[in-house]
Amino acid sequence: MGxxxxxxxxxNPVSSALWLxxxxxxxxxxxxxxxxxxxxxxxxxxxxxxxxxLFLFVIMLLNIGRxxxxxIKGAWGLGxxxxxxxxxxxxxxxxxxxxxxxxxxxxxxxxxRAAAEQGMVAAVARPLFSTYLVPFEITSILLLAALVGxxxxxxxxx
Amino acid sequence: MLLAxxxxxxxxxFTFGVAGVLLxxxxxxxxxxxxxxxxxxxxxxxxxxxxxxxxxxxxVFFVMAVxxxxxxxxxxxLLAIFRHRQTLNLQNINLLKG
Numbered sequence: 001m002g003x004x005x006x007x008x009x010x011x012n013p014v015s016s017a018l019w020l021x022x023x024x025x026x027x028x029x030x031x032x033x034x035x036x037x038x039x040x041x042x043x044x045x046x047x048x049x050x051x052x053x054l055f056l057f058v059i060m061l062l063n064i065g066r067x068x069x070x071x072i073k074g075a076w077g078l079g080x081x082x083x084x085x086x087x088x089x090x091x092x093x094x095x096x097x098x099x100x101x102x103x104x105x106x107x108x109x110x111x112x113r114a115a116a117e118q119g120m121v122a123a124v125a126r127p128l129f130s131t132y133l134v135p136f137e138i139t140s141i142l143l144l145a146a147l148v149g150x151x152x153x154x155x156x157x158x
Numbered sequence: 159m160l161l162a163x164x165x166x167x168x169x170x171x172f173t174f175g176v177a178g179v180l181l182x183x184x185x186x187x188x189x190x191x192x193x194x195x196x197x198x199x200x201x202x203x204x205x206x207x208x209x210x211x212x213x214x215x216x217x218v219f220f221v222m223a224v225x226x227x228x229x230x231x232x233x234x235x236l237l238a239i240f241r242h243r244q245t246l247n248l249q250n251i252n253l254l255k256g
Contacts, residue, residue, distance in 0.1 A: 013184055013186050013187055016187050016190060017186075017190060020190050020193065020194065023171075023194065023197070024197065027197050027200070027201060030164065030167065030201060030204075031201075031204050034164060034204045034205055034207075034208055035208055036204045036207065036215050036218075038215070039200075039204055039215050039218050039219070042219070042222060043197075043200075043222075046222050046226060047193070047197070047222070047225075050226065051193065051225065051226060051229050054229055054230065054233055055186065055189070055190065055229070055233070058186065058233045058236060058237060059186060061237070062186075062236075062237070062240050077180070077181065078181060080180070081177055081180030081181040082177065082181075084176065084180055085173050085174075085176045085177035085180060086173075088172070088173050088176050089169060089170070089173040092168075092169035092172060092173065093166070093169050095165075095169070123212055124212060124215050124216060124219070127212055127213070127216060128216050128219065132213075132216050135220060136220075139220055139223045139224075142223065142224065142227055143223060143226070143227055145227075146226075146227030146228075146230050146231050147230070149230075149231050149234070150230040150231050150233075150234040151234075153231065153234035153235055153237070153238050154234040154237045154238065156241075
């Protein structure tokens with residue numbers, strides 16, 4: 001949490017990005033605590049690895065890494081922003097007290113047991129490739145489209 | 159059970175992301191704040207997956223794929239804008255036609 005706060009307050013985009021890496025690693029640790037080891041590994045690989053390298057690469061490429069004057073908005077924007085964010089926080093904290101309906105909940109420790117029985121990856125992969133096969137394939141098309149789109153946008157001249 | 163603290167952390171992280179998007183002017187930092195928000199939602203999914211089954215974790219998988227695609231395309235757009243305008247301050251980028 002602290003690192004996320006630093007991430008949004010840092011003046012220099014590079015330090016902002018590095019604090020974001022700390023945040024992502026902390027989140028990976030939380031995922032391990034929540035019986036989602038596979039997701040935690042994926043988090044480190046995809047976010048802390050790939051996406052952060054992409055961010056830092058663009059920052060370096062655009063040469064905006066040097067410290068400039070703060071780009072945080074002035075008093076008026078600050079007030080409105082903090083107000084809206086606080087409103088959001090109140091709503092989200094209120095949501096926290098609505099527990100999921102008991103007929104849907106699994107017994108305690110069910111996820112850890114499933115992971116122990118089938119293996120961590122298999123517990124996620126089996127439904128992914130059976131029940132959720134169509135979304136999975138659509139994701140692959142999305143990634144292909146993003147790949148082509150990024151190349152087209154970033155290219156100087158086609 | 160870690161459900162309540164995880165949801166608390168997730169709410170706070172999401173709020174930080176919203177605050178960052180609202181407060182900063184640098185487009186790259188705004189992208190990072192969007193990533194923070196996506197991660198907060200991922201944390202909620204994983205926390206609830208503990209009680210509601212593995213579907214939550216699978217959805218996190220999809221969110222990650224979408225986030226990667228979004229980051230790639232978004233940063234490519236930023237590159238194109240920067241090449242055009244020599245700035246990433248959103249105050250100065252106010253036209254859809256360059």
